[in-house]
Amino acid sequence: MIFLSNLVNGLSLGSIYAIIALGYTMVYGIAKMLNFAHGDVIMVGAYIAFCALQYWGLPPVAALLAAMLLCTVLGITIEGLAYRPLRQATSLAVLITAIGMSYLLQNLALLIWGANPKSFPSVMIQLPTLSLFGDQLKISGVTMMTILANIAIMIVLTTFISRTKMGKAMRCVSEDRGAAELMGINVNRTISTTFAIGSALAAVAGILLCSAYPTLMPTTGSMPGIKAFTAAVFGGIGSIPGAMIGGILLGVIEILGKAYISTELGDAIVFAVLIIVLLFRPTGLLGKPIREKV
Amino acid sequence: MSAKKKKLIYNAVTFGVVILAFLLCNLFYGQMSRSLRAQLIPICCWIVMAVSLNLVVGISGELSLGHAGFMSIGAFTGIIISGWLLKGFQMENETLRLVLSIVAGGAVAGLLGFLIGIPVLRLRGDYLAIVTLAFGEIIRNVLNCVYTSVDGTRLVFGFINPTLPGTLLLNGPNGAVSVSKIATFTAGFLLVLAALVVVLNLINSRTGRAIMATRDNRIAAESVGINVTRYKMIAFVTAAALAGMAGALYGLNYSTLVPGKFKFDQSINVLVFVVLGGIGNTLGAVISATVLTILPEMLRDFADYRMLVYAVLLIVMMLVTNTPATKAFFNNLKGLLSRKGPRKTVEVSQRKGGDRA
Numbered sequence: 001m002i003f004l005s006n007l008v009n010g011l012s013l014g015s016i017y018a019i020i021a022l023g024y025t026m027v028y029g030i031a032k033m034l035n036f037a038h039g040d041v042i043m044v045g046a047y048i049a050f051c052a053l054q055y056w057g058l059p060p061v062a063a064l065l066a067a068m069l070l071c072t073v074l075g076i077t078i079e080g081l082a083y084r085p086l087r088q089a090t091s092l093a094v095l096i097t098a099i100g101m102s103y104l105l106q107n108l109a110l111l112i113w114g115a116n117p118k119s120f121p122s123v124m125i126q127l128p129t130l131s132l133f134g135d136q137l138k139i140s141g142v143t144m145m146t147i148l149a150n151i152a153i154m155i156v157l158t159t160f161i162s163r164t165k166m167g168k169a170m171r172c173v174s175e176d177r178g179a180a181e182l183m184g185i186n187v188n189r190t191i192s193t194t195f196a197i198g199s200a201l202a203a204v205a206g207i208l209l210c211s212a213y214p215t216l217m218p219t220t221g222s223m224p225g226i227k228a229f230t231a232a233v234f235g236g237i238g239s240i241p242g243a244m245i246g247g248i249l250l251g252v253i254e255i256l257g258k259a260y261i262s263t264e265l266g267d268a269i270v271f272a273v274l275i276i277v278l279l280f281r282p283t284g285l286l287g288k289p290i291r292e293k294v
Numbered sequence: 295m296s297a298k299k300k301k302l303i304y305n306a307v308t309f310g311v312v313i314l315a316f317l318l319c320n321l322f323y324g325q326m327s328r329s330l331r332a333q334l335i336p337i338c339c340w341i342v343m344a345v346s347l348n349l350v351v352g353i354s355g356e357l358s359l360g361h362a363g364f365m366s367i368g369a370f371t372g373i374i375i376s377g378w379l380l381k382g383f384q385m386e387n388e389t390l391r392l393v394l395s396i397v398a399g400g401a402v403a404g405l406l407g408f409l410i411g412i413p414v415l416r417l418r419g420d421y422l423a424i425v426t427l428a429f430g431e432i433i434r435n436v437l438n439c440v441y442t443s444v445d446g447t448r449l450v451f452g453f454i455n456p457t458l459p460g461t462l463l464l465n466g467p468n469g470a471v472s473v474s475k476i477a478t479f480t481a482g483f484l485l486v487l488a489a490l491v492v493v494l495n496l497i498n499s500r501t502g503r504a505i506m507a508t509r510d511n512r513i514a515a516e517s518v519g520i521n522v523t524r525y526k527m528i529a530f531v532t533a534a535a536l537a538g539m540a541g542a543l544y545g546l547n548y549s550t551l552v553p554g555k556f557k558f559d560q561s562i563n564v565l566v567f568v569v570l571g572g573i574g575n576t577l578g579a580v581i582s583a584t585v586l587t588i589l590p591e592m593l594r595d596f597a598d599y600r601m602l603v604y605a606v607l608l609i610v611m612m613l614v615t616n617t618p619a620t621k622a623f624f625n626n627l628k629g630l631l632s633r634k635g636p637r638k639t640v641e642v643s644q645r646k647g648g649d650r651a
Contacts, residue, residue: 028420034420082609082613085613085616085617086612086613086616088618089612089616090573090616092351092357092569092573093569093612093615093616095565095569096565096566096569096570096608096612097608097609097612097613099562099565099566099608100605100606100608100609100612101605101609103601103604103605103608104602104605104606104609106601107601107602107605108602110601111599111602226427226431226558229424230424230427230428233420233421233424237420262439262454264435264438264439264454265435265436265439266435267431267432267435268431268432268435268436271428271429271431271432271435272428272432274424274425274428275413275425275428275429278417278421278424278425279413279416282416282417282418282421283421284421
């Protein structure tokens with residue numbers, strides 16, 4: 001029963017990683033860049049929700065919408081100001097700019113909200129705790145909500161990518177940017193939309209993360225960000241189902257590793273599994289194999 | 295100007311700048327502020343880090359995000375060796391202890407670099423980058439669980455087990471405590487010189503040309519009989535060993551050091567030095583490591599806004615140096631300075647601009 005409860009916790013943490021990883025993988029697939037500032041957008045989203053609940057007195061749903069809206073604006077602004085001028089630059093130059101952006105967001109948050117950790121209000125998710133097997137297995141409302149949110153996001157996003165015109169444009173741009181441009185697709189707008197979706201998802205992930213682990217600091221987003229990035233690579237970067245599977249597996253491995261192998265070595269176990277997987281599948285679980293042309 | 299002569303001048307300038315900077319620092323040591331003096335040894339360490347990472351990122355063309363991991367291995371090996379020699383063998387000679395610690399730090403980090411290199415160098419591109427990141431995090435996580443002590447002349451290691459006989463040297467997540475600070479600026483300068491000699495000689499040797507060939511075109515290099523993995527490994531291990539040496543010097547410059555100091559951010563910082571110095575440019579790496587280590591200290595006037603200003607400067611620098619307009623400007627400037635005159639370069643830059651439009 002303890003195993004089952006650990007498994008559920010792992011699924012919940014993995015769902016958060018998966019939602020964050022979606023942002024990484026979509027941006028990578030379409031703009032071919034590692035957006036290191038993504039983890040910090042999560043933190044900003046959580047702070048906005050915190051302010052909405054604590055200071056502005058908004059109801060939870062409005063707080064969620066406010067966080068998503070402001071993060072979307074933030075994502076589009078970051079892309080337009082910092083990444084768009086570097087479309088032709090080397091990938092390393094873009095990477096360093098993204099790192100600079102990550103520092104910028106962290107330090108802005110430090111100035112606005114201070115270094116002291118804030119305790120995220122628990123009113124955000126009000127689901128009762130579910131008791132199964134005669135109180136032997138308890139699943140908290142936050143855990144359930146996280147898993148349900150993940151499933152909902154997965155369905156909506158898959159439909160969006162495969163059914164809508166914009167989704168089609170995204171797939172085109174990720175396949176061949178030049179050809180997409182020739183076919184009359186507005187590449188800049190497609191990339192902006194990708195950033196907008198990724199950032200809105202980051203806001204959701206931030207709220208879920210801080211509901212489960214209620215300490216909110218300017219550096220809150222960086223470690224989950226790196227783990228989610230690892231999850232995206234684990235599943236094959238650029239692939240949306242890959243990000244989902246990678247995120248969930250990573251969360252489960254982390255919680256089970258901490259529970260049964262060693263608490264101190266939890267992170268090391270996660271990264272070790274990643275390395276082993278990449279040795280046998282060098283482009284991740286669902287990544288396309290790289291073909292070399294001579 | 296022949297390519298050989300150009301390389302000779304470049305190397306001479308690189309060494310000249312470093313030696314001149316060292317002499318100036320010694321000359322004006324009295325006038326320096328306390329905080330700047332405290333930065334001298336760390337600057338040497340970060341220069342060696344940048345020069346060594348430049349070997350991996352710039353010369354061998356692989357993005358490594360775990361360089362701080364090798365630095366931390368070097369740092370803690372150096373601290374253990376130095377503490378062991380002092381407490382186990384009563385070795386009072388600080389210079390000898392420092393040299394032995396640095397050599398040991400480099401050797402252990404180099405060995406680890408070799409072991410990590412075997413799986414890492416099989417991968418490509420972003421996957422290789424993420425695995426180096428993973429190794430960096432694993433090293434930090436494992437170091438958090440290592441306890442070491444000196445019992446008589448014996449070194450005792452414990453894993454997740456803090457009860458050890460004798461004097462404790464490493465205390466798990468609390469790191470090393472009461473380290474004897476034996477690092478000197480002269481040692482730092484000599485380490486920088488040694489790193490430059492190794493890296494510049496390697497780049498200008500047959501091995502270095504083979505490494506660059508694997509970077510420029512892996513398949514072409516393989517088809518002329520270059521063993522790609524072997525040459526990438528040479529660059530990776532050399533860089534790891536140099537990072538370990540820098541780490542040992544860094545560790546012996548502070549009385550306490552925790553493994554948490556070498557987080558992923560530190561690897562990224564070194565990468566920033568390399569990229570801003572111009573990828574593949576050793577002198578650039580030296581200069582940008584120096585400037586970017588001093589810069590946050592100089593920005594102390596901005597107090598709370600310090601890191602904010604640093605972040606903005608970083609973004610602005612990347613935007614300015616990477617837009618076509620500024621690239622064309624620098625090309626023209628280079629043309630004016632060279633004897634052949636600006637015309638040719640102007641044409642080239644215009645054509646490049648045309649391609650982009």
